[in-house]
Amino acid sequence: MEEYNETNNQIQNSTNPSGVPMMKPDNNLVWAILCTVLCCVPFGIVSIISATKVDSLWACGQYQEAINEAEKAKKWAIWGAVSNVIILVIYFALVFGFGLFGALMSNLN
Amino acid sequence: MLSVLKKHTMAILFPAILVVAGIVYYVLDPTVENSWAPKCPMKLLTGFDCPSCGVQRAFHCVLHGNISEAIHYNLFLVISIPLAFAVILASWYNFNHVFDRLERFVCNRYVLIAYIVLYFLWWILRNVMGI
Numbered sequence: 001m002e003e004y005n006e007t008n009n010q011i012q013n014s015t016n017p018s019g020v021p022m023m024k025p026d027n028n029l030v031w032a033i034l035c036t037v038l039c040c041v042p043f044g045i046v047s048i049i050s051a052t053k054v055d056s057l058w059a060c061g062q063y064q065e066a067i068n069e070a071e072k073a074k075k076w077a078i079w080g081a082v083s084n085v086i087i088l089v090i091y092f093a094l095v096f097g098f099g100l101f102g103a104l105m106s107n108l109n
Numbered sequence: 110m111l112s113v114l115k116k117h118t119m120a121i122l123f124p125a126i127l128v129v130a131g132i133v134y135y136v137l138d139p140t141v142e143n144s145w146a147p148k149c150p151m152k153l154l155t156g157f158d159c160p161s162c163g164v165q166r167a168f169h170c171v172l173h174g175n176i177s178e179a180i181h182y183n184l185f186l187v188i189s190i191p192l193a194f195a196v197i198l199a200s201w202y203n204f205n206h207v208f209d210r211l212e213r214f215v216c217n218r219y220v221l222i223a224y225i226v227l228y229f230l231w232w233i234l235r236n237v238m239g240i
Binding site: 026027029030033034036037038039040041042045048049051052055056084087088091 | 147148149150151152153154159160161162164186189190192193196197199200201215216218221224225228232
């Protein structure tokens with residue numbers, strides 16, 4: 001039973017007992033590059049750096065680390081895109097807010 | 110069948126996105142003041158150009174066949190667009206390993222380091238020299 005659990009655990013870590021790796025994770029480089037081309041906030045660079053680590057870590061047999069870096073690459077590419085939208089929304093909320101405030105104040109005077 | 114579809118989602122979606130974006134930016138003119146095109150948050154907040162500023166204007170110009178004006182809006186696209194297309198081919202269209210060599214090239218550490226260095230160099234130069 002213990003042996004079974006151990007094997008199961010290793011499979012979850014993406015290696016099987018013979019040490020032969022399962023599928024290599026997608027390094028998400030495509031999203032990283034697209035993020036640097038299309039987005040203003042340079043999180044895409046962080047994403048590229050993570051994406052480059054995936055293949056070399058996988059080649060070194062550090063499978064769990066490779067999977068983590070692939071996830072990190074994806075996460076930063078998403079944040080690169082989302083942060084643009086967040087900043088724009090905050091900016092327009094502020095502009096609109098101040099405009100409204102100014103209009104109210106001038107009405108009061 | 111579903112797994113095959115899921116595996117090739119982006120291979121199918123990408124041309125569709127490109128066509129829709131092409132129609133939108135053919136009609137929408139971001140080169141004029143007060144257009145509906147979204148503004149760069151970096152430019153709004155700091156007044157500095159970001160490395161991607163001018164991409165929408167450049168896309169509009171390319172769609173109207175005006176390549177030289179497109180390059181004028183963002184010179185870095187000369188490097189970033191070919192790289193982006195290479196990565197897209199290597200990750201979404203690598204059927205039967207036809208783009209394996211291309212994949213090795215774009216995933217090469219030194220190619221990506223060069224890209225990152227050029228990115229920051231472009232960012233500084235365009236704000237200092239106004240290109």
